[in-house]
Amino acid sequence: MKCDNPFRTRHAHSAMQRTVQLPSLSVTALSLCSLIALGSSAAQAADEKLVISVYGFAQDAFSEIVYKPFEEQCQCELVVETGNSVERLAKLEARKDDPEIDMAVMSTHDALSANRKGVTQAIDVSRLSNFDKLYDIAKDPLGDHLGIGYTFYATSIVYRSDKVSIDSWQDLFKDELKGRVAFPNVTTNQGPPALYMLGKAMGDDDASLEAPIKQVAEHRDDIVTFYERSSQVAQLMQQEEILAAPVGRFAWGAYTKMDMPLAWATPTEGQTGGMNVMVLTKGAKHEDLAYQFMDFWLSTGIQTQLAEALVDSPANAEVIVSDEVAGNLTYGAETVSSLKLMAPDVILDNRDQWLESWNDKVAQ
Known part of the structure; x- marks a missing residue:
């Protein structure tokens, strides 16, 4: 059945002071056409699908705060794929000629690696209404707008304040902590930053990390x-097997629930940390939706809810939270500006050499 627009005919005739009697069949046809059009629109909306790749962390909270509200707003389907960085990056690379994932989140150095492998494209920040609300360090952490920071975290030392004091990264090796320290493996996200700060405390910030790796080997x-997961540290601390360890601030919430005096160190050399970024897949099939989703995630309201749920520290500088919540996050302009983050290209270009040196000196 051909669905012409009878309203257009009626309007034209009305302008000429004519009356047209539509046959009942035409009215029926009109109703059917309208139903078909409405059904077509609904089907089209249902066909809109955004595929994202994210960490497996806190997915229940993300579903409630981010995913479901976005689906309601865009009237589309959101497909969420989770996994560790290695798995997800490998999948992106394997499908780079026919991408099924539209946008992903990952660490800055993994994002840079993805771009070098031809997986991602530059982000047009003019399409993000919330871009200007971000802290400066989150706006272009990779250069050329290859990624947008949506959260970051500090890395410092958690310790038993009733047993020991920590004023420097070098304090990890003082006598009263012998046999009572956990340290991140070099293969973890916390490993290289902790070594970097040890080097700074030694007066050596060479990208090779040779000096701090040697010091760790000596001790x-x-x-x-040498832990692989932050949960290991919390368990050892709870069991009182350790008194101190370098950890990411995102894990601090677990320590606040322990019935023991624990503190977060502010060493004289400063705190380091890391950042996670959003990336846009090269050749993304649903690019418009990807931009809408990134902007939604970066909005003040969503970033505030994620912060209040202790899921992510906000990259949006407009976010305001209570002192209690802030105490569990990497929060506030002063804290953010004090972070000594390793450049992603330094991590990417040196991590193979770090692993070789670590295996030779520490893991032997």
């Missing part, structure tokens, strides 16, 4: 474990 018998 390896005094270190309880």
